[in-house]
Each structure stands twice: as structure tokens, then as C-alpha cells.
Amino acid sequence: MSERHVPVLLDEVIDAVEPNAGKVIVDATFGAGGYTRALLECGAQVHAFDRDPDAIRDGAELARRYAPRLSLHPHRFSQMQAEMERIGVPQVDAVVMDIGVSSMQLDEAERGFAFASDGPLDMRMSRDGASAADFLNSADEAAIADVLYQYGEERQSRRVARAIVAARPLETTGELARIVRRALGYKPHEKKDPATRTFQAVRIHVNNELGELHAGLAAAEALLKEGGVLAVVSFHSLEDRIVKRFFKKASGAGRAVSRHLPGERPGPAPTFAKLSKAIRPSQAEVARNPRARSSILRHAVRTAAPARADREARA
Numbered sequence: 001m002s003e004r005h006v007p008v009l010l011d012e013v014i015d016a017v018e019p020n021a022g023k024v025i026v027d028a029t030f031g032a033g034g035y036t037r038a039l040l041e042c043g044a045q046v047h048a049f050d051r052d053p054d055a056i057r058d059g060a061e062l063a064r065r066y067a068p069r070l071s072l073h074p075h076r077f078s079q080m081q082a083e084m085e086r087i088g089v090p091q092v093d094a095v096v097m098d099i100g101v102s103s104m105q106l107d108e109a110e111r112g113f114a115f116a117s118d119g120p121l122d123m124r125m126s127r128d129g130a131s132a133a134d135f136l137n138s139a140d141e142a143a144i145a146d147v148l149y150q151y152g153e154e155r156q157s158r159r160v161a162r163a164i165v166a167a168r169p170l171e172t173t174g175e176l177a178r179i180v181r182r183a184l185g186y187k188p189h190e191k192k193d194p195a196t197r198t199f200q201a202v203r204i205h206v207n208n209e210l211g212e213l214h215a216g217l218a219a220a221e222a223l224l225k226e227g228g229v230l231a232v233v234s235f236h237s238l239e240d241r242i243v244k245r246f247f248k249k250a251s252g253a254g255r256a257v258s259r260h261l262p263g264e265r266p267g268p269a270p271t272f273a274k275l276s277k278a279i280r281p282s283q284a285e286v287a288r289n290p291r292a293r294s295s296i297l298r299h300a301v302r303t304a305a306p307a308r309a310d311r312e313a314r315a
Contacts, residue, residue, distance in 0.1 A: 007034030007098065008292035009233055012279050016231045016299040017094035019044035025094040026084070026223065028077035028216060030055050031102040033062050036070065039096070045069045047084065047092070051076045051126040052105070076126070078215035081223040091225040097232045099213060099239045101125070101203060103291065109173075113203060115195055118174035123203045132202045133170060141165045151210070151238065152201030159183050160198060173199075200236070213239060217246045218309055221271055224302040230272070231299040240278070240296050247275050247300050250308070269305035276300065 007013075013035060019025055021043035027036045030048035032055070039046050046069065050056055056074045063070045075083050077097065084092065105113045105125065112122030112132060121133040136144065145161035148154040163183035170176055177195040180186075184194040204210060220230050234240040247253075252270040279297040286293050 006289045007032075007038070008285070008289065008295040009279065009281055009297045010034065010038055012297050013096055013231050013233065013299075014038055014042065016276070016297070017096060017229045019094070023093040024089065025096065026080055026092050026220075028080055028095055028097040028220070029099065029102075030059060030072065031098065033059050035096050035098065037062065040066045040070060044093075047071050047073060047080075047089070049073045049075055049077050049080055049083075052102070053127055055102070076212060076216075078212050078219055080216070081219040084223055090223075092223055092228060093225065094229045094231070095220040095224060097216060097220070097230075099232065099234045099243075100209070100236070112173050113199070115173045115177035115193075115199060118172050121170055121173055121176060123199075123206045125207045130206065132176075132206050135202065135206060136164055136176070137169045147205045148198055148201045150201070151204040152197035152199075153238075154197045154201065156184060176202075204238070210238060210242060213242050214246075217243070218307075221250065221302070222307040222309060226302055226304040228302040229299055230302065231297060233295055233297050235294050235296075240298075243298050244278075247272055247298060251275055251300065268308060269303070271303055271305045271308060272300040273303050274301040 017025060017039075019039045019042040023044045025039050025044045025046050027039065027046055027048040030036055030050040033048070036046050036048045048059065048070065050072075051074070053074060056072050059072050063072050073083055080095070084090065101113055105111050109117035109119035110122075112119045121131065121136070123132040141161045144164055145157040148157035148160055154160060160180055160183050163179050164170065164176070167175070167179050170179070176198065177193070180195040180198045181193070186194050217232070224230060232243045234243055250270060250272040253275070276297070276299045281292040281295055
């Protein structure tokens with residue numbers, strides 16, 4: 001595994017899930033296999049998921065080396081519970097999720113996730129469905145502006161969307177970056193390239209990343225056994241906000257029932273307990289791996305309560 005593919009907050013994730021021989025763990029975001037490799041070295045059995053066919057292909061050698069303790073699953077992590085049930089593993093000891101785009105995807109110009117090197121305007125994690133170019137060349141200005149505002153927190157989303165529509169058709173990442181910079185008056189000495197927000201927004205939209213995250217958290221809740229650990233690493237505020245709210249709601253934190261309101265029912269039993277605080281990388285880790293800078297780890301322990309989706313289905 002090359003230096004650019006070092007997994008972030010690895011020691012903290014391992015401390016949270018405590019892998020050892022006999023434990024069955026899902027790595028919901030296999031990527032370059034960093035977390036999976038560490039879990040296997042601790043003796044655990046790992047089921048690794050990734051929707052990117054390149055990641056599954058590149059992981060074949062690792063799977064052979066650690067057979068039969070490593071199984072690769074070419075599926076979205078929102079499908080983990082259904083897939084594990086299909087193969088006869090209805091519950092696991094831990095689920096690890098590293099949300100967002102992988103280093104491999106960012107570093108390969110042909111995938112179209114970044115603008116450091118010019119490449120086709122693609123951004124599809126699974127290599128199927130509509131690409132970034134398909135969306136930007138066909139959506140109306142208002143739809144593009146909404147995506148930029150919601151997923152990139154771009155305050156001048158309408159101006160950028162107007163510039164994109166005026167410049168169509170777009171084919172490359174370089175074209176898109178230049179259009180955004182020109183629309184926002186970017187100066188080369190500025191610390192952060194304004195195109196970053198647009199690229200994040202379009203990527204999230206093309207891959208339905210936030211919808212996948214909501215579904216993946218619910219799938220992990222259904223899959224974990226009592227005492228199992230869910231550990232989630234996120235990289236920006238939109239992701240972390242979803243994870244934080246999920247754990248808060250699942251643990252019943254902040255919920256109060258007034259004894260002065262007759263007939264008011266207490267809420268459902270918490271499905272998670274022992275919530276961690278937000279764990280961030282040390283200065284030493286950031287110095288070794290700058291991509292760790294914005295990462296946040298949150299983890300919690302599964303209780304014996306039925307998964308909330310199961311309870312809602314029976315209601």
C-alpha cells in the first residue's frame with residue numbers, strides 16, 4: 001500500500017472496534033484496503049464492500065493472501081445488511097465506514113474527481129449511471145445551483161450555475177475548474193481554490209453520497225449484534241452532521257418525556273450507547289498524511305434493542 005493511500009485515524013479506529021481472532025467485521029468502504037489490512041493483521045474475519053469495480057479488482061491479491069478470512073463484495077455499503085443476510089451472516093461484531101471519495105479516485109485523472117490533472121468529467125464511483133458531464137450538460141440552471149448550494153455550500157451558486165450553462169457542453173475537469181474560477185474571480189495566490197466546492201457538490205450529487213450514508217448507517221444498525229461497534233470516519237461537515245444526528249437519535253440523547261403530560265409514551269429503546277466524542281487526527285498524523293486534516297471519527301456500541309427500521313416495519 002503506497003504512502004498516499006494511508007488510512008486516516010487508523011489507530012483510533014482499531015482501538016474502537018478491538019478486532020481479534022473470531023470477530024467478524026464489515027469494512028463498508030474497502031478502497032485501497034488500508035483498514036481491512038489492519039483488521040486482518042489483528043486476526044479478524046473481514047467482509048469488505050466497495051461499489052468501485054477498480055477497488056474490488058485491485059483487492060483480489062489481498063483476498064487471496066488472507067483467504068478465507070477476507071471476502072470482497074462489489075456492492076454499495078447501503079446494501080451490506082441484505083448482502084450479509086444473503087450469504088448467511090445475519091450479524092457482525094463491527095462495521096467500519098470511511099465516507100467519501102478515496103485517494104485512488106482522487107489521484108487518477110481519468111476518473112474525473114479532481115482538477116489537479118485534467119481528465120474526463122466523470123466522478124462516478126461505480127463507473128455506471130449518469131456522469132458529472134451528463135448532469136452539468138443537461139440539467140437546468142436552477143437545478144445545478146441547488147446542487148452547488150446544498151452539497152458544496154457555495155454561496156454564489158447561481159452565478160456559478162449560470163456560467164456553467166453558458167459554457168456548455170463541458171467535457172473535462174479542467175474546463176469546469178476554469179469556468180468556476182472565472183465566475184468567482186479567483187486569484188492564484190488565494191489559499192483555497194473555489195472550484196473545490198463545486199467539485200465536491202457535483203460528486204456528491206452524481207453518487208448520491210448523502211442518501212447512501214443515511215441508508216448505510218441504517219444497514220449497519222440492523223447488521224450489528226449487541227455489543228458491536230459502529231465506527232464512522234467523515235471528511236466534511238455535511239457527512240459529520242448526518243453521522244452525529246444519527247447517533248444522537250439512535251441513543252435517545254436529548255429526548256425528554258414530561259411527567260406532566262398524561263398518556264405521553266416514552267420513546268423507543270436506544271439502539272446505540274457509549275457514544276464517543278468527535279475524534280480528530282493528531283498533529284503528527286496530519287504532518288505524515290495531510291489528507292487526514294479534516295477527518296473526524298465517531299463511534300458507538302450497539303445495544304440489544306431491535307433496529308429502528310425493524311420496529312417501524314412491525315408497527
